[in-house]
Amino acid sequence: MHQSSDNDIRNILQTVYDPEIPVLSVMDMGIIRNISLTPDEVVVHITPTYTGCPAMDVISTQIRMALLAAGYPAVKIVQELSPAWTTDWISEKGKQQLKAYGIAPPLGKVIDAIGLEELKPPCPQCNSTNTVLVSQFGSTACKALFKCLDCKEPFDYFKCH
């Protein structure tokens, strides 16, 4: 097996994206909890965003495929539930990528999270904060649906979690 480090693996995982948010890598999403590397095996510990997130199985397969394609002969994916994933683990870069993609990133840290009704996430299209909640659940469980009262566009907001 070739000489390799955790960092090489992290770089490979930067190219694996969430299939439902294809601009956000699994690294920036904060779902990679640990990587351990032995001469025979790579073990990647991941944590699901939401319990029922249907993307998790696809993400596990993609991580495996990416590492196998890079020449690692054996890849083991271990799912960990605790500590539970939080949007605080999304990187700053990830938050900017979300916004550029049209999804308003979570505002603030979970501990200060206020009710969705009181939130005014800036519209990812026009930056106006004249926005209002339409539904607690957006296109996926992790998002809520808002609309902008200025540019009139609806948009997804990634909920603090």
Added chain:
Amino acid sequence: MNKAEQFNQLLNLADNALIIGHRCSEWCGHGPVLEQDIAISNIALDYIGQARNFYQAAATLINENPETLTGFVLPATEDSVAYLRNEREFRNHLITELPNGDWAVTTLRIFLFSTYQYFLYTQLKDSGDLSVNAIAEKALKEVTYHVKWSADWVIRLGDGTEESNRRISKAVDQLWPYTGELFPEAGSLQQQWLQKIQSVFAEAGLSVPEKTWMHQGGTSGNHTEHLGYILAEMQFLQRAYPGSQW
């Protein structure tokens, strides 16, 4: 708790989540408006995700204790535990298997049940049972949304029009006799639950029913006629084509 009791508790948690999740999934494509269709389908996914985690824990327990927990094909998996048990072996509470009815019955059931889950998981996440700690801790975050969403509907329907109030009041009468089973013994769980129900009902202009006769039987396998139909639909493929996969 011995292994058999621990297993029964895991099955109760898993079966509850699977069956109410299945009921919620029946709304997919039929919701009253698109946003609510998406909301209830997302809630269904959360429930089925919880069920998967509890079934995985149950399967691990079977595989580690094959002498105590007998009658399963080994190695047990989350799928075999969910798909290859009969109605009498299911341990879900009766309230989870009742038909969806109208939107009032649907949202009230989710409110009554997810409020129970909220306080139950709050206890379980700090309990001594490592197999459920992490699942409860994780699921609690999602259940918080379910409680909020369903409470909003109960208030909106109760405090809405004459027709919406009539519907949700009827739903209270219909579902209330199925809530007793959630609390086999009086205690803090029931008190916390009742307090939350009372505060939301007060806002909705609904009254909490007087003490009434309560249905029992789900946790000992004595179900309503409805569970058999759910299982017939859910398990058909695995029964007809054993081991088939996507």
